[in-house]
Amino acid sequence: MRVVSSLLVAAAAASAYTTNSQLRLAYHGDDGMMVSWNTFQHVEKPIVHWGLSQYRLTNIATSNVSITYPTSTTYNNHVLISGLQPGTTYFYKPTPLMKNESAEVFNFTTSRRAGDNTPFSVAVVVDLGTMGSKGLTTSAGAPVASTNVLQPGERNTIEALESSLADFDFLWHAGDIAYADYWLKEEIQGFLPNTTIEEGAAVYESILNEFYDEMMAITASKPYMVGPGNHEANCDNGGTKDKAHHITYDSSICMEGQTNFTGFKNHFRMPSDVSGGTGNFWYSFDHGMVHFVQLDTETDLGHGFIGPVEDGGSEDFFGVEPVNATMNAQTTWLEADLAAVDRSKTPWVVVAGHRPLYLSDSGAICPECKDVFEPLLTKYKVDLVLSGHSHVYERQAPLAEGKEDPNGLENPTFPWYITNGAAGHYDGLDELPSSRQPYSRFALDTFNATYGWSRLTFHNCTHLTHEFVASKNGTVLDSATLFKARTCDQGSKHY
Numbered sequence: 001m002r003v004v005s006s007l008l009v010a011a012a013a014a015s016a017y018t019t020n021s022q023l024r025l026a027y028h029g030d031d032g033m034m035v036s037w038n039t040f041q042h043v044e045k046p047i048v049h050w051g052l053s054q055y056r057l058t059n060i061a062t063s064n065v066s067i068t069y070p071t072s073t074t075y076n077n078h079v080l081i082s083g084l085q086p087g088t089t090y091f092y093k094p095t096p097l098m099k100n101e102s103a104e105v106f107n108f109t110t111s112r113r114a115g116d117n118t119p120f121s122v123a124v125v126v127d128l129g130t131m132g133s134k135g136l137t138t139s140a141g142a143p144v145a146s147t148n149v150l151q152p153g154e155r156n157t158i159e160a161l162e163s164s165l166a167d168f169d170f171l172w173h174a175g176d177i178a179y180a181d182y183w184l185k186e187e188i189q190g191f192l193p194n195t196t197i198e199e200g201a202a203v204y205e206s207i208l209n210e211f212y213d214e215m216m217a218i219t220a221s222k223p224y225m226v227g228p229g230n231h232e233a234n235c236d237n238g239g240t241k242d243k244a245h246h247i248t249y250d251s252s253i254c255m256e257g258q259t260n261f262t263g264f265k266n267h268f269r270m271p272s273d274v275s276g277g278t279g280n281f282w283y284s285f286d287h288g289m290v291h292f293v294q295l296d297t298e299t300d301l302g303h304g305f306i307g308p309v310e311d312g313g314s315e316d317f318f319g320v321e322p323v324n325a326t327m328n329a330q331t332t333w334l335e336a337d338l339a340a341v342d343r344s345k346t347p348w349v350v351v352a353g354h355r356p357l358y359l360s361d362s363g364a365i366c367p368e369c370k371d372v373f374e375p376l377l378t379k380y381k382v383d384l385v386l387s388g389h390s391h392v393y394e395r396q397a398p399l400a401e402g403k404e405d406p407n408g409l410e411n412p413t414f415p416w417y418i419t420n421g422a423a424g425h426y427d428g429l430d431e432l433p434s435s436r437q438p439y440s441r442f443a444l445d446t447f448n449a450t451y452g453w454s455r456l457t458f459h460n461c462t463h464l465t466h467e468f469v470a471s472k473n474g475t476v477l478d479s480a481t482l483f484k485a486r487t488c489d490q491g492s493k494h495y
Contacts, residue, residue: 021098022074022212024219027111027170027285029274032082033223035061036269037094038074038212042066046077050092054105057093069266070257071201073209078269086113106220109169112288115345117460117488120288123161123168123222124454126354126388127229129179129425130211131156134192136424136451141189147449148428151472157423157451160471162217168455169287170222174294174388175229175354177264178211179425180204181237184249186426188242201255204235208263225270227294228281229354229389230317232264233309238317251318259319270294276333278324284337289458291346293337295330295353297369297387302328305368308355314368331372338380344489347461349382356387356419358399360436360443364390374401377415383464383482386454388421391430393444393452393468395480396437404439411485418466424451442478444468450477461488 021037028034035048043066049057065078077094084090089109097104112118129135138150150156155163161171183203186192195203218224231237235254242249251259270280277283281296299307300322309317324330341349355366357374366389377385378400396419398405398412405412422429422444429446436443444450450470457465462485468478 020213020216021094022209023094023106023216024212024268025108025221025223026225026268026270027223027287028080028082028271030086030111030113030286031084032080032274033084033090033108033110034078034080034269034271035092035094036076036078036267037097038076039066039096039098040074042068042075043077043096046079046094048079048081048092048094050081050090052088052090054091054107057091057105067266069262071205071255072257072263072266073205076266084110086110087116108221108223111223111285112169114286114288114342115489116288118288119457119459121168121455121457122170122172123164124172124174124352124386124420124456125157125161125423126174126386127176127391127421127425128157128173128423129176129182130207131158131214131424132210134186134207134210135179135182135426136428139191140427141186141191144189144427145446147446154472157453157471158214158218160469160474161453164469164474165218165222168222170225171218172225172292172352174227174352174386175298176231176388176421176425177226177229178208179231180207180211180263181231181235182426183207184236184240188240188244191426197249197253200235200253201258204258212267225285225292225294226268226280227352227354228261228264228296228298230298230309230315232261233298233317233320234259238309238315254318260321261323276337278329278333281323282330282333286346289346289461290348290350291341293334293349293351295334295351295373296323297353297355297366300324300330301368301372302331303372305372308366308368331376334373335376338376338382341380347484347486347488348458348464349380350384350386350456351377351382352386354387355389356417357385358396358417358437358439359390359394359419360432360440361390361392361430381413382415383484384416384418384456384466387417387419390419391421391425391428392432393420393422393478394418394432394436394440395442395466395478397439397441399439409480409482411483416482418454420452420454420468422450422452424471441480444477452477461486
């Protein structure tokens with residue numbers, strides 16, 4: 001009876017909150033683009049009409065992938081368009097779509113060919129959740145700090161990214177997507193009234209739908225490359241306390257379909273099949289002069305370590321299994337992937353994983369991730385490592401085994417580490433210790449009360465700039481440039 005009643009509520013929630021098809025794109029190899037969208041019904045044959053003109057969508061791509069899961073209110077449709085030219089703008093229209101988009105034609109630009117040395121920028125967020133009535137807004141329940149809510153009229157990060165679409169090629173979101181698992185916390189705190197534990201499945205799905213609705217303003221035209229965070233694992237983030245009633249909920253309250261990263265697995269199609277990775281969890285892709293690598297810090301660490309959110313892991317989640325049955329699959333893949341990088345074509349190598357290896361807030365560091373990944377990041381001279389998890393911003397020095405590179409940002413040998421989990425979600429920012437680590441170079445936390453995103457700009461093969469952009473007004477609050485002393489390939493062409 002519980003499942004049936006919740007699904008009925010979920011269906012009603014979908015009708016009320018899902019207002020668009022949640023269109024999203026993802027790069028797929030040198031010549032492909034994955035187009036994904038949602039519908040209320042199963043689609044026998046999802047179709048994407050596409051072409052070089054919005055008035056001549058003469059090409060058709062199809063698939064038979066229209067999938068759902070228990071408690072979901074929609075079906076996820078995935079269609080690959082292949083045979084595309086690099087750096088080219090195409091127009092497309094999936095079918096069927098939700099009613100209000102039936103006449104609209106969308107567009108995307110394909111990835112830059114590896115070896116293209118034209119400057120470009122990328123937007124990066126971590127810990128970006130739902131904005132508005134189900135997430136970060138101008139109010140919150142107790143005990144959320146007053147500095148962590150938005151001011152009336154303040155622009156949030158999703159709105160900021162939408163207003164900056166012309167400034168970046170794609171959006172990279174390294175985990176903690178939507179924060180649908182906050183539904184119970186928001187209910188207990190009185191932010192989401194008139195809901196019950198019995199209705200949790202419906203509320204969880206309604207938050208997911210609202211987030212993906214909001215993101216479509218970005219993801220319908222910009223590839224949205226994602227990775228796993230702990231808030232994708234299940235419906236309750238491992239446990240929530242109702243202190244007023246002396247109740248501790250654990251993830252056993254999650255219904256089928258809301259554990260084991262199920263929604264994350266269904267909603268996206270990252271290019272792991274063409275990069276040797278696994279699902280949406282770890283993969284890589286080239287774009288211009290950069291090789292990008294997404295890691296999974298939540299599961300499949302291997303080498304005797306259990307991922308933090310796996311059964312038996314440090315955070316005591318329920319029902320989360322490894323995503324690859326092969327022992328040491330992720331690190332074996334990572335070493336092979338990094339060893340195969342052609343630095344004459346893609347001189348820059350940038351890696352993202354949800355949890356930080358270094359941070360002044362030691363409680364947010366993933367020590368087992370550091371043990372597993374850092375030797376490879378250092379060995380293969382990765383240039384930049386991005387993370388979040390802690391809801392702060394901290395730019396660190398280039399590091400290896402806790403030691404700072406003596407060259408700083410002027411041709412270091414060690415990887416440069418930056419944590420930016422300050423994109424914003426329901427209960428806002430965290431606090432960093434007043435005494436930061438010696439390797440910390442600049443930081444923002446709840447006392448600065450500023451949400452923001454990262455902009456990476458690759459100027460050429462020797463200079464890379466990272467900026468923290470304040471969402472509310474576009475001001476750059478921190479900027480630093482990494483220099484690597486290497487000779488740019490004069491044979492590289494602009495496409």
